[in-house]
Amino acid sequence: MLTTTVCAALSAAGLAIAFLTAWRRRFAAATRLAAVALVPVGLAMSGLVGLGGKIGRAVGGWAADLVLKPTVWAGFAVLACAVVLWIIGRAAAARSGSAASRRETRAAEPAAGAPALGTSGPPATRQQPVSGRSASGEGAGKGKGKGAEPSEDFSDIEAILKKHGI
Numbered sequence: 441m442l443t444t445t446v447c448a449a450l451s452a453a454g455l456a457i458a459f460l461t462a463w464r465r466r467f468a469a470a471t472r473l474a475a476v477a478l479v480p481v482g483l484a485m486s487g488l489v490g491l492g493g494k495i496g497r498a499v500g501g502w503a504a505d506l507v508l509k510p511t512v513w514a515g516f517a518v519l520a521c522a523v524v525l526w527i528i529g530r531a532a533a534a535r536s537g538s539a540a541s542r543r544e545t546r547a548a549e550p551a552a553g554a555p556a557l558g559t560s561g562p563p564a565t566r567q568q569p570v571s572g573r574s575a576s577g578e579g580a581g582k583g584k585g586k587g588a589e590p591s592e593d594f595s596d597i598e599a600i601l602k603k604h605g606i
């Protein structure tokens with residue numbers, strides 16, 4: 441009952457200050473003051489003031505036990521051990537996972553690099569020029585130093601460039 445009276449008195453004082461602030465034509469500040477002034481009455485009416493008192497007593501009892509009982513200290517030691525083990529487990533999993541992914545990446549690199557160079561796959565899968573002419577219309581060996589092989593390597597590129605008008 442006493443806490444409700446104190447909360448009501450605090451709210452009344454806050455509302456009086458908000459009224460005086462509004463009298464000076466500072467309405468935004470007065471509105472904020474009125475909102476803050478209503479908090480103590482709201483807490484008392486909802487029962488949160490009593491709950492706060494119970495929580496305060498519980499935390500105080502726990503703090504007294506923390507200082508006086510060795511089992512509480514042992515409990516903190518067990519919790520610390522659990523946290524350390526959790527961190528070690530996560531670090532070990534990350535380390536072994538990253539090493540495995542690095543091995544997989546190294547194994548996949550030659551296979552991934554080969555198609556970009558145009559050297560993988562059987563010769564039958566590559567496009568062969570029809571009647572000794574490349575896609576650009578030049579002869580297979582015409583103007584090249586060592587035969588038909590260099591013009592066949594660039595025939596796909598030449599066709600793409602010609603298609604785009606380059």
